Amino acid sequence: MRIKIDIDDLEGSIEQLKLEADDEHKQMVALHDEADKIWDGIKPKFEERDFLKAEGDRLHNLFSKSREDADAVHAQIEELRAQVTEVKNELHALQAERKSWISLHNKSVEDSTSTPKDDAELADSLVSKLMGSGALSLGGAAGAKSPKESKPAKRKGRRITAPKRGNRGRSKKKE
Numbered sequence: 001m002r003i004k005i006d007i008d009d010l011e012g013s014i015e016q017l018k019l020e021a022d023d024e025h026k027q028m029v030a031l032h033d034e035a036d037k038i039w040d041g042i043k044p045k046f047e048e049r050d051f052l053k054a055e056g057d058r059l060h061n062l063f064s065k066s067r068e069d070a071d072a073v074h075a076q077i078e079e080l081r082a083q084v085t086e087v088k089n090e091l092h093a094l095q096a097e098r099k100s101w102i103s104l105h106n107k108s109v110e111d112s113t114s115t116p117k118d119d120a121e122l123a124d125s126l127v128s129k130l131m132g133s134g135a136l137s138l139g140g141a142a143g144a145k146s147p148k149e150s151k152p153a154k155r156k157g158r159r160i161t162a163p164k165r166g167n168r169g170r171s172k173k174k175e
Contacts, residue, residue, distance in 0.1 A: 116123035
């Protein structure tokens with residue numbers, strides 16, 4: 001804004017400038033009042049923003065701490081899982097070794113034994129033993145017990161007796 005002063009009328013120019021300055025000052029005070037009203041309207045929004053930012057920071061820090069704790073627990077779980085897997089593999093190896101021992105033993109027993117079907121000499125010796133014992137019979141009729149010896153056991157019937165500890169309220173008293 002450009003100020004024009006009439007040098008011939010200095011007193012009038014000073015008065016004019018004072019009036020203009022007072023007018024500008026009033027406008028500035030009015031604008032400050034309007035700014036204060038606007039500030040009163042937006043101040044809660046800034047406070048809410050600050051609160052939300054602080055709450056977000058708090059929750060983020062809590063999450064970061066929880067994440068660190070979870071990472072530590074996860075590392076322990078992974079270590080335990082590796083140990084369990086190692087022990088499980090050792091147990092499987094032991095079980096496989098034991099199975100192989102049993103298989104080898106069964107094979108060696110199978111190889112070392114012979115049946116009369118496979119060995120003619122063994123069959124002849126068994127036949128000679130049976131013939132020498134004198135108790136060889138065919139058909140399954142020999143050695144059967146006589147009817148007296150194979151008497152079935154007699155089953156005892158149930159005894160019918162009066163109760164020994166009173167009637168227990170099951171029968172009426174006779175008059």
